[in-house]
Amino acid sequence: MIKLDIGKEEVLQKSIDWWNPGKTRQWQEDGIDFVMGKREGYYIYDMHGKRLMDLHLNGGTFNLGHRNQEVIQALKDAFDEFDIGNHHFPSIGRAKLAEALGRSTPKSVRYTIFGCGGSEAIDAAIKCARYATKRKKVVSIQNGYHGHSGLAVSLGHIRYSGPFLSQGEPGLFKQVPFNDLAAMENALYEEDVACVVIETVPATYGFPLPEEGYLKKVKELCERYGTLYVADEVQTGLMRSGKMWGIEHYGVDPDILVTAKGLSGGIYPITATVVSEHAAGWMNEDGLAHISTFGGAELGCVVGEKVLEICQRPEVVKNVEYVSRYLRTGLERIRQNYSDYFIGIRQLGVIMGLEFREKDDAKDVMRAFYDNGVWAIYSMLDTKVLQFKPGLLLDKTYCDELLERCEKGIKEAARKR
Ligand SMILES: Cc1ncc(COP(=O)(O)O)c(C=O)c1O
Numbered sequence: 473m474i475k476l477d478i479g480k481e482e483v484l485q486k487s488i489d490w491w492n493p494g495k496t497r498q499w500q501e502d503g504i505d506f507v508m509g510k511r512e513g514y515y516i517y518d519m520h521g522k523r524l525m526d527l528h529l530n531g532g533t534f535n536l537g538h539r540n541q542e543v544i545q546a547l548k549d550a551f552d553e554f555d556i557g558n559h560h561f562p563s564i565g566r567a568k569l570a571e572a573l574g575r576s577t578p579k580s581v582r583y584t585i586f587g588c589g590g591s592e593a594i595d596a597a598i599k600c601a602r603y604a605t606k607r608k609k610v611v612s613i614q615n616g617y618h619g620h621s622g623l624a625v626s627l628g629h630i631r632y633s634g635p636f637l638s639q640g641e642p643g644l645f646k647q648v649p650f651n652d653l654a655a656m657e658n659a660l661y662e663e664d665v666a667c668v669v670i671e672t673v674p675a676t677y678g679f680p681l682p683e684e685g686y687l688k689k690v691k692e693l694c695e696r697y698g699t700l701y702v703a704d705e706v707q708t709g710l711m712r713s714g715k716m717w718g719i720e721h722y723g724v725d726p727d728i729l730v731t732a733k734g735l736s737g738g739i740y741p742i743t744a745t746v747v748s749e750h751a752a753g754w755m756n757e758d759g760l761a762h763i764s765t766f767g768g769a770e771l772g773c774v775v776g777e778k779v780l781e782i783c784q785r786p787e788v789v790k791n792v793e794y795v796s797r798y799l800r801t802g803l804e805r806i807r808q809n810y811s812d813y814f815i816g817i818r819q820l821g822v823i824m825g826l827e828f829r830e831k832d833d834a835k836d837v838m839r840a841f842y843d844n845g846v847w848a849i850y851s852m853l854d855t856k857v858l859q860f861k862p863g864l865l866l867d868k869t870y871c872d873e874l875l876e877r878c879e880k881g882i883k884e885a886a887r888k889r
Contacts, residue, residue, distance in 0.1 A: 476509075480519040483507050503839050506847075511538035514863045514870060516847065525874050527841075527848035529861045531675060531707045535734035536782055537863055543737035543778050550774035557770035559763060565773030572780050573731075573746050576716055580725035583752040585745040586768025590706040590732030591619025593743040594669065596762060597728045598623045600751040601667035601700040609665045611656070611699075614647045615853040617676035618669060618704055627669055629853055650674060651683045656690055660697040667700040667728070672718035675707040678834075678857030679818045679825035687722040700727035700751060707823065710734040711783040711864055714792050714821035721820065727751050737779045742772030788864055795866045796821045802875035803860075806882060813886040824860040825851065833885070834858040840885040844877045 478486075484507065487496040499506065509519040514537050516526045529535060536543060550565075557563050570584040585600070587593040598610055612618065612627035619625065625633045626640040627647075633639045646665075648655040659665065668690060673679050694701045703726035708718030710731065719726055728751050732743035754761050782788060800819060803826070807814045816827035826848075828834055834850035837858050841848050851857040862874075 480507050483519065502835070504842055506842075513537045513539075514866060522845075524842070524845055524847040525870070525877065527846055527860055527862060527874070529863060530738070531733050532710065532712055532861060533733040533736060534738040535710055535712060535864050536737055536779065537865055538738060540737055540739070540782075542782060543739050543775055546774050546778040547737075547739055547771060550771050554770040554774065556766060557768075559765050559768060560760075563768075563770050563773075565770035565777075566768045569742075569744075569768075569773040569776045569780075572777050573744050576780055576784065577729050577746045578717065578719070578725045580727065581729050581746040581748050581751075583747050583749075583755060585747065585762060586773075587732075587743040587745065587764055588741045588766045588769075588772075589619065589621070590730065590743055591621035591624040592764065592767065593706075593730045593732050593745045594618045594624040594627070594702075594704065595621050596745040597669065597702045597730055597747070597751075598667060599762060600728060600745070600747050600754065601702065603754045604700060604751045605666045605698060607664050607666040607699075609644055609646065611646050611648060611659045611665050611668045613650045613670055613674060613677075615650070615677040616647070616669070616671055616674050616704075617853065618671070618706075650677070650680060651686050653686065653689050653693070657693050660693050660699055663697050663699075665697065665699045667702045668694055669702040669704060671704040671706070672708040672713075672722065673818075673820055673823055675823075675859065676851055676853045678827070678851035678854035679820075679823055679859065680854075681818055681820060682722060687719070687724050691724045691726075694727075700748075702726065702728040702730065704730050706730060706732045708820070710779070711788060711792055712821055712823050712861075714789070714796060716784060718820060718823070734783075735776045735779055736772065737775050740769070740772040740775040741766075742769065742776045743767070744776070783864065791866075792821055792864050795862055795864075795871060798868065798871050799824070799862060799875070802871065803878070806875070806879045809879075810882055810886050813889065814882055818857070822862045822864065824862070826858040826860050828856050828858070831855050833889075836885045836888060837881060840881040840888075841878065843884070844881040846874065846877050846881060 507519045510517040585596045626645040703719045729746045818825035832855045
């Protein structure tokens with residue numbers, strides 16, 4: 473049994489002294505006085521006991537809830553046989569999870585490169601595309617978000633790359649507006665771009681939906697100009713959209729598909745970059761060219777396999793449809809009462825963005841939700857949109873309580889304007 477022999481104030485002080493003073497202070501200043509204590513299912517608790525309904529889920533990491541008992545059991549069983557393993561050798565865990573990923577993803581992709589974090593998985597995607605095309609340039613979407621490691625951070629907003637002088641050499645990483653095909657073509661037509669990296673529905677940008685035909689057209693442009701299409705499915709994969717991968721809604725067969733967060737079950741970090749035969753070219757020439765000691769840890773592979781299995785169960789798919797519809801109906805009802813403030817709902821399955829009228833409105837709603845026992849976070853790159861990310865396994869009772877609390881929160885935030 474872990475002894476929790478430390479008080480909340482002490483944790484906050486140690487966090488300021490030894491962990492990350494800026495981050496710790498920022499949340500306090502924003503009125504979010506939270507230090508994580510207990511967590512179970514779709515609830516998280518402050519060390520002082522305040523309970524929050526978790527609608528953040530760390531971007532889908534807790535898709536199956538916190539401490540999902542089936543996932544924990546799989547990990548406990550794995551502890552009887554495995555540890556991290558030796559990343560050089562083939563192993564039962566890696567072989568089985570790679571096959572399960574290959575079979576559950578679009579037919580265009582096949583081989584899996586394992587990692588520990590989404591950013592690492594994106595880096596691997598770019599490396600594969602560069603190897604396959606012998607081109608260096610990469611195109612991504614303005615306000616897209618792919619993480620913070622060496623290559624991934626260069627794809628994103630200057631807020632994250634700038635402080636670390638990581639924008640890349642001039643012209644190497646180009647960003648174009650979302651839903652703008654002319655800009656995309658303009659970026660690709662010189663036939664010098666290795667890959668386009670694109671979130672199926674950009675999360676940190678507040679889940680704007682791709683316009684009819686947009687993603688399919690981007691893929692066609694990629695094919696025309698010899699560029700690979702990398703689908704970042706870190707937040708849109710694993711049944712959150714109502715299909716296993718968000719990209720399936722848009723008829724795109726990617727050259728590379730990246731999954732992370734939820735694959736871990738929130739229990740053991742594991743990520744996957746699933747690549748086409750073409751993008752996997754380096755594996756046949758020098759399979760040791762890309763290495764990650766912890767990527768594909770055998771314990772994590774067991775967890776990942778269990779997660780994939782749960783996500784694809786017919787009853788889970790049905791539940792996602794139910795929760796998506798039920799919450800949409802409830803939120804639309806609330807929206808009608810506050811229609812000059814709560815102006816839109818962006819949705820693909822349980823991937824949802826609640827749109828408010830003005831910049832920073834979603835910060836106010838986040839605080840009001842917090843006061844009413846709901847944790848949902850504003851979109852860092854569009855502060856009028858609140859990311860609203862329900863889990864796959866919610867039931868009606870939870871949804872009813874959630875809607876009631878959200879209505880109170882929106883009422884309070886709207887009144888304060
Ligand atoms: C769409 C997307 N891609 C990549 C990442 C990076 O994942 P990680 O934080 O595990 O490195 C994130 C993280 O939030 C993400 O939302």
